Structures are given as structure tokens and as C-alpha cells.
Amino acid sequence: MTAFDTRLVHAGEQRLLDGTIPPVVRSTVNRVAPDAAYEDIRYPRLSNLPNQTTVADKLADLEGAEAGLVTASGMAAISAALFAVLAPGDHLLMQSVTYGATHVLACDFLRPWGVEVDLVSGVDSGSWRRAVRPNTKAIYVETISNPLLRVTDLEAVVAFAREHGLVSLADHTFATPVLVPGARIGIDLVLHSATKYLNGHSDVCAGAVLGSAARIHDVKARLQLLGGSLDPEAAWLLHRGVKTLGLRFRAQCANAMRIATYLHERGVTVHYPGLPSHPDHAVARRLFGARFGGMVAVELSDAAAAERFMNTLAFVFPGPSLGGLESSATRPAATSHAKLGPAGRAEQGIADGLVRLSIGIEDADDLIADLGQALDRL
Numbered sequence: 001m002t003a004f005d006t007r008l009v010h011a012g013e014q015r016l017l018d019g020t021i022p023p024v025v026r027s028t029v030n031r032v033a034p035d036a037a038y039e040d041i042r043y044p045r046l047s048n049l050p051n052q053t054t055v056a057d058k059l060a061d062l063e064g065a066e067a068g069l070v071t072a073s074g075m076a077a078i079s080a081a082l083f084a085v086l087a088p089g090d091h092l093l094m095q096s097v098t099y100g101a102t103h104v105l106a107c108d109f110l111r112p113w114g115v116e117v118d119l120v121s122g123v124d125s126g127s128w129r130r131a132v133r134p135n136t137k138a139i140y141v142e143t144i145s146n147p148l149l150r151v152t153d154l155e156a157v158v159a160f161a162r163e164h165g166l167v168s169l170a171d172h173t174f175a176t177p178v179l180v181p182g183a184r185i186g187i188d189l190v191l192h193s194a195t196k197y198l199n200g201h202s203d204v205c206a207g208a209v210l211g212s213a214a215r216i217h218d219v220k221a222r223l224q225l226l227g228g229s230l231d232p233e234a235a236w237l238l239h240r241g242v243k244t245l246g247l248r249f250r251a252q253c254a255n256a257m258r259i260a261t262y263l264h265e266r267g268v269t270v271h272y273p274g275l276p277s278h279p280d281h282a283v284a285r286r287l288f289g290a291r292f293g294g295m296v297a298v299e300l301s302d303a304a305a306a307e308r309f310m311n312t313l314a315f316v317f318p319g320p321s322l323g324g325l326e327s328s329a330t331r332p333a334a335t336s337h338a339k340l341g342p343a344g345r346a347e348q349g350i351a352d353g354l355v356r357l358s359i360g361i362e363d364a365d366d367l368i369a370d371l372g373q374a375l376d377r378l
């Protein structure tokens with residue numbers, strides 16, 4: 001098979017107007033032939049304009065999937081996928097520690113709609129077995145969870161889903177197909193906040209769903225009703241950004257490994273799946289090989305220390321979101337996991353002094369010096 005980096009550049013390309021770089025095709029009114037079917041109508045909300053399909057096809061190829069769909073945000077991808085797979089009366093197994101909005105979607109929208117939701121552990125397959133029922137339809141996990149970077153054994157999820165006839169969904173945002181192609185190992189619907197690593201430049205909000213042609217057809221039908229299609233201009237930017245995913249993400253993984261090692265050796269409590277001390281290190285090695293992602297979490301004594309630390313960093317930008325070229329830091333208790341409340345965070349093991357770092361492509365020595373001086377000043 002053609003190598004990953006070659007497919008990053010060439011997969012899905014449509015060579016519109018014979019250029020290496022496609023134009024942005026924005027037209028909302030497009031000619032319809034007299035014998036055209038409904039599917040032939042070109043319209044942005046139907047997600048069938050060339051900028052949308054080019055990048056969707058490329059992402060599908062990278063994840064080892066038959067088909068792909070890009071969306072207006074990661075949440076548009078997640079909601080369209082869940083509403084396509086589930087119906088009232090169905091039962092969903094969902095990892096208890098997920099992206100905050102995903103958790104709220106399941107508990108505050110799927111449940112009132114009539115879907116039974118059981119929250120299970122991502123790392124304890126026994127909790128899936130205990131919760132599965134005759135009406136269980138799907139299992140939803142995150143490959144690498146936020147913010148403690150626990151690694152879900154996707155091979156075990158696939159085996160479990162096949163054994164019980166479930167649809168498997170994995171939010172692959174933190175892992176990316178660089179660590180492991182989600183659909184190739186058998187996940188039915190691979191989900192992304194493309195806002196993060198896939199675009200990689202902190203300037204586009206987008207999402208993606210990758211899977212079989214039949215499943216993507218269903219998700220697309222749902223997205224057309226929910227209305228979360230990706231604007232062609234944003235699709236063009238995502239297409240531009242994703243071509244360097246391999247170069248960027250490998251540099252971020254290498255930097256993160258060095259930084260995590262440095263922090264660990266300094267005696268700081270650090271969560272990084274690449275460290276032998278991480279509880280899921282063996283699973284991560286089997287699933288990912290020699291790279292472990294660009295996210296690192298550190299535990300400082302309390303909220304005040306964490307805030308002081310973040311605000312004395314010179315290169316590491318204090319702000320939420322992740323996956324950009326520039327390193328950034330955020331305190332999940334105040335940002336991504338604020339809505340959980342103190343009890344919810346305590347249940348998930350998210351301390352007030354936890355700082356989540358998104359490692360960029362700067363020089364690792366500069367980043368280590370920066371983190372070191374901020375720790376010295378605590």
C-alpha cells in the first residue's frame with residue numbers, strides 16, 4: 001500500500017481546473033440536468049461540493065475507511081453520528097470520561113429523546129460486559145481521553161462490538177490516524193474534531209466522520225437535517241492543513257515524549273501514555289507502536305499554583321483547545337471540565353491543579369527551558 005505521507009498529499013485529490021491546489025467552489029445554486037436525481041443536486045448543506053468531498057475522501061483514506069464526511073465542527077460530527085446510529089428505545093454504552101460537550105449531548109439530549117445511556121469505563125472492558133443488554137446498539141469511546149490521557153484498547157472495543165452486534169464509535173481526535181488508522185482496525189465510525197490536529201493551525205473549526213459507505217450515507221442524511229455542513233472555504237483550509245499532518249504530528253509526539261520525560265525526572269506527577277509509569281503504557285505500545293501523541297498533563301499542588309505556572313510560561317500559550325503548531329496550556333477544571341462541577345471532576349480524578357499541555361512544533365529544548373523556569377518560580 002502507498003505510504004501514509006504520500007496518501008496525505010495525494011489521496012482524494014480531484015485536480016479541479018488542472019492545478020495542484022483546487023479553487024474554492026462556493027456556488028449555492030448549481031445547474032441541474034433534466035434527468036438528475038435528488039443526489040445529483042449540488043448544494044453546500046448536502047456536503048457534496050468538491051472542497052467538501054476532496055478532504056472527506058482524503059481523511060477516509062487516511063483512517064482506512066471506505067467513505068468520509070466533513071462537518072462544521074467536531075460536535076456536528078459526533079451529534080450527526082449518534083443521531084444516525086441511535087433511535088428511541090436503544091441503549092448506548094458510553095465512556096464516562098469524554099469530551100464535555102459529548103457527555104452533555106448524551107445525558108441531556110439522547111436520554112430525553114428516549115435513548116438509555118450507561119456510562120462505562122474506557123479502560124475496563126468488564127464494565128462493558130456488565131452493562132450490555134439486549135437493546136444495546138452502540139459503544140462510544142475516545143481513543144485517548146481528555147484530560148488524563150487514558151488509552152482505550154480499540155482492538156478490544158472492536159472485538160466486543162462484533163461479539164454483541166454493536167456499532168463501535170471512537171473519537172480519534174487526540175490519536176489521529178498517525179498513531180493508528182481507526183477504521184483499519186475495525187472501528188465502525190471514526191470521529192474527529194478536525195479543529196485540532198487534522199487542521200493543525202488553530203484557525204478552522206471542523207469535524208469529520210469516517211466509516212463504511214453505508215454508514216456514512218446514514219450520517220450524511222442526518223447531517224443534512226441537522227444542518228452542520230462544513231463551509232467550502234473552511235473545507236479548503238482543512239484540506240490545506242491536513243497535508244502536513246504527518247510532519248507536524250510526529251514532531252509534536254517527539255517533543256511531548258521529551259517533555260514528559262523531563263517533567264517525570266523532575267519529580268512532577270505527569271500523565272503521558274509514552275511513559276512506562278502510565279497505567280495504559282502497554283496498551284498504547286501495542287496499539288500505537290513508538291509514538292504516543294502530543295498531549296501531556298501535569299499535576300501541580302492546587303489551582304493557584306497551576307494558574308501561576310501557566311501565566312509565567314513564555315512560549316506556551318495559556319488557552320484552551322489544542323493541536324496547533326504552537327504549544328498551549330489549559331487548566332481543565334476551569335475550562336474543558338468546568339461544567340462537571342467539583343463532584344463530577346473528583347469522580348473522574350481531575351484535580352484543580354491539573355494542567356493540560358498541547359505540545360507544538362517549537363524546539364524541544366526551548367520548551368523544556370520554559371517549563372523549567374515556570375516550575376522553578378512556583
Ligand SMILES: *Cc1c(COP(=O)(O)O)cnc(C)c1O
Nearest residue numbers: 073074075099171173193195206
Ligand atoms: C474539541 C473536541 C471535540 C469537539 O470539537 P469541536 O470542533 O470543538 O466541535 C470533541 N472531542 C474532542 C476529543 C475534542 O478535543
